[in-house]
Amino acid sequence: MTKNMNAPSTRGPLDHSVREQIVDAATEHFGHYGYEKTTVSELAKSIGFSKSYIYKFFDSKQAIGEVICANRLEMIMEVVNSAVSDAPSASEKMRRLFRSLTEAGSELFFHDRKLYDIAAVAARDKWPSTEKHEERLHNLIESIITEGRTAGEFERKTPLDEATQAIYLVMRPYVSPVQLQYNLEAAPTAAALLSSLILRSLSP
Amino acid sequence: MTKNMNAPSTRGPLDHSVREQIVDAATEHFGHYGYEKTTVSELAKSIGFSKSYIYKFFDSKQAIGEVICANRLEMIMEVVNSAVSDAPSASEKMRRLFRSLTEAGSELFFHDRKLYDIAAVAARDKWPSTEKHEERLHNLIESIITEGRTAGEFERKTPLDEATQAIYLVMRPYVSPVQLQYNLEAAPTAAALLSSLILRSLSP
Incomplete structure (x- = not known):
């Protein structure tokens, strides 16, 4: 070339x-x-x-902003995937998913460097990286539910897409940095309480 | 007086x-x-x-803003209480609570008149009316759970305050007008999906 x-x-x-x-x-x-x-x-x-x-x-x-945003979301997914990968059960995967998402989101958009306003613009203008990020999380939730159903940990009556979408909605205020800004202080406690609620909703 | x-x-x-x-x-x-x-x-x-x-x-x-905000929150609670009061079961009360909250919040802060930025300041500066509103919702959730437990509709293992707090956290992004602005479009669907998830988490 x-x-x-x-x-x-x-x-x-x-x-x-x-x-x-x-x-x-x-x-x-x-x-x-x-x-x-x-x-x-x-x-x-x-x-x-x-x-x-x-x-x-x-x-x-x-x-430039789009590259920065995509990089940060990529880092979040790496943290999340690594937290989830070696969990001993689907229940524990769900807990780790929620916890690592809120921790990595707080860290990478608010504490490390204040890149929150890139995330705000990204969400407002629906940059492709944020849509892709949401889709990946959706897929991860679905695969954890499927794993838990196969292992007999989770109930199987609720349509898979309904259960997935509802759990994603519970997590979304902590996934989206725009909403996370209002939940930063409460995020660690919320992640624990909401994970338990999600697992109760999945129990057979 | x-x-x-x-x-x-x-x-x-x-x-x-x-x-x-x-x-x-x-x-x-x-x-x-x-x-x-x-x-x-x-x-x-x-x-x-x-x-x-x-x-x-x-x-x-x-x-003046505090009076307006308190009036709006009062109107929301009237709508909510009226929606919940004649429901035939605790499950139906929980569904109506969530639905009426999101509907009244959308209507009174975004559609009727755009009073959203009063709500934003109220939340940011922790005006007493918003704190009182949260407490009333918390109490309402707790009383619905208690009713459902007594009637045998809901499980009784989870500590009452934990179940209450977790359900409140699921609803909060649709209660707080500041967060509701990001969820307006999705609110009706979300209220239905999340109510079902909450009820699955409460099933005995």
């Missing part, structure tokens, strides 16, 4: 690392100054690149 | 009706222009009273 700055499809490893560098710097910058209030000019200045150089790699501020 | 500290004892029925007139006009004004952005001067102008006349009846804009 020949390298040509005007043709995005031909961009090679060097450009890839510049993209990463921009995303990392933007994550830090937005984490300090917020996403909504920051302009690409300010971002460029703080990184030490020209605005036009950034526009070679990203079409818009949103394009 | 002693009169409110802010209202000297010489104020009679006439003043009472002026207070109501101010609250009604403010409800309409905030419903159009928002609560946060409006000043008492603007409000006075729109009612046709002087600012100092309004201050004879209310210490601050917040004092």
